Amino acid sequence: xxxxxxxxxxxxxxxxxxxxxxxxxxxxxxxxxxxxxxxxxxxxxxxxxxxxxxxxxxxxxxxxxxxxxxxxxxxxxxxxxxxxxxxxxxxxxxxxxxxxxxxxxxxxxxxxxxxxxxxxxxxxxxxxxxxxxxxxxxxxxxxxxxxxxxxxxxxxxxxxxxxxxxxxxxxxxxxxxxxxxxxxxxxxxxxxxxxxxxxxxxxxxxxxxxxxxxxxxxxxxxxxxxxxxxxxxxxxxxxxxxxxxxxxxxxxxxxxxxxxxxxxxxxxxxxxxxxxxxxxxxxxxxxxxxxxxxxxxxxxxxxxxxxxxxxxxxxxxxxxxxxxxxxxxxxxxxxxxxxxxxxxxxxxxxxxxxxxxxxxxxxxxxxxxxxxxxxxxxxxxxxxxxxxxxxxxxxxxxxxxxxxxxxxxxxxxxxxxxxxxxxxxxxxxxxxxxxxxxxxxxxxxxxxxxxxxxxxxxxxxxxxxxxxxxx
Ligand code: GLC
Numbered sequence: 001x002x003x004x005x006x007x008x009x010x011x012x013x014x015x016x017x018x019x020x021x022x023x024x025x026x027x028x029x030x031x032x033x034x035x036x037x038x039x040x041x042x043x044x045x046x047x048x049x050x051x052x053x054x055x056x057x058x059x060x061x062x063x064x065x066x067x068x069x070x071x072x073x074x075x076x077x078x079x080x081x082x083x084x085x086x087x088x089x090x091x092x093x094x095x096x097x098x099x100x101x102x103x104x105x106x107x108x109x110x111x112x113x114x115x116x117x118x119x120x121x122x123x124x125x126x127x128x129x130x131x132x133x134x135x136x137x138x139x140x141x142x143x144x145x146x147x148x149x150x151x152x153x154x155x156x157x158x159x160x161x162x163x164x165x166x167x168x169x170x171x172x173x174x175x176x177x178x179x180x181x182x183x184x185x186x187x188x189x190x191x192x193x194x195x196x197x198x199x200x201x202x203x204x205x206x207x208x209x210x211x212x213x214x215x216x217x218x219x220x221x222x223x224x225x226x227x228x229x230x231x232x233x234x235x236x237x238x239x240x241x242x243x244x245x246x247x248x249x250x251x252x253x254x255x256x257x258x259x260x261x262x263x264x265x266x267x268x269x270x271x272x273x274x275x276x277x278x279x280x281x282x283x284x285x286x287x288x289x290x291x292x293x294x295x296x297x298x299x300x301x302x303x304x305x306x307x308x309x310x311x312x313x314x315x316x317x318x319x320x321x322x323x324x325x326x327x328x329x330x331x332x333x334x335x336x337x338x339x340x341x342x343x344x345x346x347x348x349x350x351x352x353x354x355x356x357x358x359x360x361x362x363x364x365x366x367x368x369x370x371x372x373x374x375x376x377x378x379x380x381x382x383x384x385x386x387x388x389x390x391x392x393x394x395x396x397x398x399x400x401x402x403x404x405x406x407x408x409x410x411x412x413x414x415x416x417x418x419x420x421x422x423x424x425x426x427x428x429x430x431x432x433x434x435x436x437x438x439x440x441x442x443x444x445x446x447x448x449x450x451x452x453x454x455x456x457x458x459x460x461x462x463x464x465x466x467x468x469x470x471x
Contacts, residue, residue: 001466002126003030003037006116006140007133008099008109010041013048013085015356016099017296018243018380019163022212023133025246028082029459035466039081042112043074043089046097053077054087060122062090062114064107065177069093071115088115106171109136109198110178117143117150124152129466131159132206135169138198139179141205142189146182157469160206162216164377165224165231166300168192168199193226200227203234207469210462212378213399214240241462242402243378244455250387252449257360264449267389268442274365282349284322289435291321291428292366292390294359294381297329297337302372302395302419307336309372309424314344316425320432324366325350326358363388368431374419376400386412386448391434391441393427395419403453407434412447 009015011024027037043049054074062069069090076085088094093108102108117140120127130153132140141158144150172195176187192200203209211217217240221232231238249255252262252270259277262270272286279286291313297303310323323344325337334352341348351358363369369385371394378399382392386403393414394400405411414430416423434441 001035001128001463001470003027003035003129003131003466004040004120004127005037005131005133006040006113006137008041008136010039010085012081013041013087014044014046014099015354018378019133021246021380022161022163022243024081025244025249025455026459026462028246029244029455030463031083032456033459033463035463036084038084038086040086040088040116042094042108043072043087044097044099045095049087057086058119058123060115060118062111062118063180064111064114065175067107069111069115071111071119073119088112088119090115106169106175107178109169110139110175113137113139113143114180116140117147117153121150121152127156128470129157129159131161132202133161134163135167135199135202138169138202139190140202141207142186142201143179143182145205146186146189147180148182149180157207157466158202158205159208159210159465159469160202161210161212162199162203162220162377163212164375165199165220165227166375168197168225168227170195170197172196192230200230203227203230207237208465209234209238210465211238211240213242213402215401216240216377216398219398239465241458241465242399243380243383244458245380245383245387245453247387247454250384252364252388255360255364257357258364259361260364262364264446267445267449271364271389271445274361275367276365278324278361278365279322282324282351283346284324284349285346288320288322288347289367289432290365291323291368291370291393291431292325292362293323293370294326294362295371297327297333299330300373300375302374302424303327303329303333305372305419305421305424306333307340308421309370309428310337310340310348311343312421312425313428314347317429317432319347321347321428323348324362326353326355326362328353363390366390367435368393368414368428370424370428371395371400372419372424373397373400379403382413383453386451387453389445389449391431391444391448393424393431395423407440407444412444412451
């Protein structure tokens, strides 16, 4: 089967969050099953595009309302990612370093989607499924069905995966002329709440909609930033498939980003070496349990609670723990966390920014990973932590609920119900006690490192979804 994945992110080409990790891994594992899965992302002006070589496979023009842009399809030369990677270069719109947060994001991603369909049409590509990820590619299921330019793909199945329903890509009907000509009687398929809502449109028009965990699927019928009723209405075409992690990349024995590699048997020494390296670099005490947070500093991840969580924990459990935070996001939060460094010198530190290598070392060297998320459609960080022998402390929500079970109930993590300072610090207290009970602590680490969250099984579930649409 030939499947095109279209997305704004794909690791290692362009990454902001977990979406990139999924799009960079799932296609590779689909290919292992014998499919031909290809990935299409915008051609950003970033490290990956500068450092890799590409063939030009197609050039064309696209219209966005009254604007016209030329686009170029570039194909990565070596296939080293395990799938064919195509970049759509639209210099005026994507020749910039970042993925999101430009004023013209509506224009950028609408043009990207039009270029994709123009290219497929102009080159008469044969394919079985178009798989869209999040709202940035959410207009495609509508366009293939109702835009006159793409008759060839009218009957091609489309799949939408919702990685994050909070962002929906809303824009006003004043920009409806951006879309190629379509049957105006169908504009209702674009609308939700009086505006054009690309995520809602994809939920309405895609043949199948998947969420990245079963629990998230249950939750979004009650809370989905305004889409609850629509999702309840479309429930029969929704399915929750828990993400996997790329175990080729996330392997303690071969991960080149680590300070020290380790096996299951040698985890104690290996983790200690990574921890010592971190403690040296960040001026922390290697004898104390190391708690960490890795990720975007935004409310959705509960990061707004971090300054208070850290000060309460560092006061109440004085000299009993270290905290290291890696992330970026809300500038007030970044500043607030950096300020704490002056007060808790020697037990607290931050790295504000994105640093993949450091993240790997922290997963290996930390003892506990905090994930107090308010919303967590799947969450991959807890799975990376488990695999590297770091115990996750999570709020029971979305994918966290599906992957982490409390050690008090015979599981291997620490769980709480609320995204509150009290719940999180209480869990940290339990962590400190667990760390002191070396025998139990080590046994839990051994358990976590053996949990199988690889993509192999998950790719089969996606494969079954595609198959059901083709039949
Ligand atoms: C989004 C979600 C996260 C999920 C990831 C990959 O970033 O917030 O929970 O793991 O997508 O699906």
